[in-house]
Amino acid sequence: MKKVETFLRKDRSLVEMKDKEYQQVIIIGGGPAGITAGLTLQSRGISCLIIDSHATNLVKLGECIPPNALPLFKKIGLEKLLYHEEHQFYFGNQSLWGSNEISEKNFLFDKHNKGILLNRSFFETQIKEIAIHNKVKWLNGYSLHTTEKNSEKTKVVVKSKDNTLSFTCDYLIDATGRKASICRKMNVTKETIDQLASISFQFLVEEKIPSFVHTESYENGWIYLAPAKDKRITVMIFTDIDLLPNKENEKEFVKKIINQSQLIRELLGGEIQEERILELKTRIANTTFLRKPYGDNWIAVGDAAYSYDPISSYGITSAIAGGYYGAHALTEAISGKTEAFQVYQYIMENAFNAYTIKLKEQYKQEKRWVKEPFWTRRN
Numbered sequence: 001m002k003k004v005e006t007f008l009r010k011d012r013s014l015v016e017m018k019d020k021e022y023q024q025v026i027i028i029g030g031g032p033a034g035i036t037a038g039l040t041l042q043s044r045g046i047s048c049l050i051i052d053s054h055a056t057n058l059v060k061l062g063e064c065i066p067p068n069a070l071p072l073f074k075k076i077g078l079e080k081l082l083y084h085e086e087h088q089f090y091f092g093n094q095s096l097w098g099s100n101e102i103s104e105k106n107f108l109f110d111k112h113n114k115g116i117l118l119n120r121s122f123f124e125t126q127i128k129e130i131a132i133h134n135k136v137k138w139l140n141g142y143s144l145h146t147t148e149k150n151s152e153k154t155k156v157v158v159k160s161k162d163n164t165l166s167f168t169c170d171y172l173i174d175a176t177g178r179k180a181s182i183c184r185k186m187n188v189t190k191e192t193i194d195q196l197a198s199i200s201f202q203f204l205v206e207e208k209i210p211s212f213v214h215t216e217s218y219e220n221g222w223i224y225l226a227p228a229k230d231k232r233i234t235v236m237i238f239t240d241i242d243l244l245p246n247k248e249n250e251k252e253f254v255k256k257i258i259n260q261s262q263l264i265r266e267l268l269g270g271e272i273q274e275e276r277i278l279e280l281k282t283r284i285a286n287t288t289f290l291r292k293p294y295g296d297n298w299i300a301v302g303d304a305a306y307s308y309d310p311i312s313s314y315g316i317t318s319a320i321a322g323g324y325y326g327a328h329a330l331t332e333a334i335s336g337k338t339e340a341f342q343v344y345q346y347i348m349e350n351a352f353n354a355y356t357i358k359l360k361e362q363y364k365q366e367k368r369w370v371k372e373p374f375w376t377r378r379n
Contacts, residue, residue, distance in 0.1 A: 023049045023137070025330060026156050027173040028144050028182055030054070032316055033302025034175030035127045036076065036323030037330075038136040044331045049167065050136060051158055053143040063120055063310070064090060064213050064226060067112035069317040076324055081126045088117040088227065089211060096216040096263040098365040104212075115213075117226055118316065139165075144181050147172065154297045171330055174300040175323065178284060178307050182298055193287040193356070194377065196309055197241040199250060202278040203233045209267050215311070216263045217366050220374040223257065223264050224310065232278075233268070238285060238310065240374055250280055285310050287359070289352055294329075294341040301326035306352045309359055322348060 025041055027034045030052030041048045065073070065082065073079040091114055092106040107113045132138055142158040142165065149155075157166045174182035180190055214225040221239030228234045237257050245253040251274050258264055259271045286307065293305040302319035305326075325344050332340030363378035370379050 021049075022153075022168045023047050024169060024334065025049075025171045025173060026051060026167055026169040027175055028156075029173075029175030029177065029302075029304070030128065030138070030140075031124065031175060031177060031302065031319065032127060033177075033304070033319040033323040033326075034173065035124075035131050035136075036078075036320050037173050037175060037301055037327040038131050038323075039127075039134060040076075040324050040327035041331060042131075042134055042136050044328070046327075046331055046334060048136060048173075049139060049169075050131070051139045051142050051144070054140065063118050063316055064313055065116040065118055065317060066313045067107050067110055067115045069313075070112050070116075072317060072321060072324075076320060078127065078130075078320070081123065081130075082116045082118070084122070084126070086119040086122040086229075088229070089114045090117050090213055090226065091115075092212050094210075094212045094214045094263065097222070098217070098367065100262070102263055117211075117213075117228070119229070120316070123316075144176075144185065147182065147185050149297055170297070170334065172298040173326065173330065174298060174304040175302050177303040178286075178288060180290075180300060180304040183290065183300060183304065186295065186298065188290065188292075188295070190288045190290055193289075194309070195241045196238055196284075196286045197244055198236045198238045198283050198285045198310070199244065199254060199280065200234070200236040200283065201254065201280045202228060203235055203268060203272065204276050204278065205231050205233055205269060207231075207269075209233060213313075214263060214267060216261050217368075218257055218261060219369045219372050221257075222311065223261060225264050225267055235264070235268075236310070240377070241284070241286075243374060244282065250282070251277060254280070287356070293326075293345055293348065299326050299330055299341065299344070306348055308355060311362055312355055312359060314355060318351070321351075 024046050025048040027038055027048055027050045030050050034050055038048050038050050094102060094104050096102050141160045145157040145159045147154055147156050153168045154172060155166060155168055172182055174180055209227050211227060216223045220243050224236040226234050254277060255272060287309050288307045290300055290305050293300045301322035305322055308314040308318055325347055329340040329344035366375055369375045
């Protein structure tokens with residue numbers, strides 16, 4: 001017999017999730033894009049269920065939200081979350097890129113004079129609590145197994161370690177990030193522009209560093225550094241996936257890159273030692289996109305539709321925007337206005353096209369290592 005699953009609301013009431021239950025929309029993926037989509041649908045009277053493959057929040061290193069992204073968070077009603085003490089302000093960017101001279105952009109005289117260094121794991125907890133408080137249904141620990149469209153409805157089968165549940169819905173939202181699980185199930189292929197990847201870690205320092213985001217290019221990639229909590233610093237080294245070392249050589253690779261850098265090494269207090277490198281992780285960070293981010297019974301949002309190079313600082317902002325605009329388009333489609341999908345594609349595609357132009361301009365600034373593989377591919 002199949003089990004009946006439950007989810008816990010903030011008011012501590014348990015709601016049963018029954019096998020073969022119907023939802024207007026099922027969202028696969030419980031990150032910022034999926035949660036924003038769920039909140040938006042709920043606000044417009046559309047029943048939805050978020051299915052997240054993770055039983056608990058993953059530990060994720062932070063990312064920055066630039067000042068010009070703050071109006072979006074205000075529009076959606078999430079701005080106040082950013083001012084929690086778990087997140088930090090930053091007041092500009094320092095960069096060593098394209099020359100041996102450090103350049104600096106200070107936000108002091110901008111309309112929005114500070115950005116946010118996000119505690120990513122905590123932020124996801126914050127928005128998840130808001131979703132549950134607003135009665136968005138939630139199912140943890142289940143992964144998408146199959147989808148099948150029958151007449152006007154879609155059957156969705158999900159599995160946990162010890163249980164299988166099936167649901168029916170009118171529409172699916174793919175909010176599964178770069179892996180785009182729903183798209184893959186439907187044989188929809190994403191276009192890939194590059195093979196960027198990162199090795200990220202946290203580093204203990206004796207003294208706090210300035211509240212800036214710092215970037216520095218090197219012969220086969222670039223480095224990101226920003227302050228975190230409790231005298232920790234978040235560091236990410238970006239290069240192409242074929243230029244990454246084997247797992248056993250990662251720390252030696254990190255030491256070499258950091259110790260040969262200029263700005264980053266100085267911020268870390270000189271040459272680094274292995275014992276101060278914490279939580280080393282490798283991730284894909286490439287630019288990908290769908291030529292058409294929707295179909296008859298589905299729509300993709302966030303990284304599942306368009307994923308961005310971290311040099312742009314677009315990541316979480318694009319995820320929130322995609323969830324918001326995608327859910328509005330879906331609401332209109334449910335009411336019969338399916339042209340709303342085309343409007344959604346137009347909005348997201350325009351932003352993505354503008355990003356690709358800026359990305360090329362950014363990488364073409366670096367001429368010192370044009371014969372090295374990483375820069376040859378981008379110049």
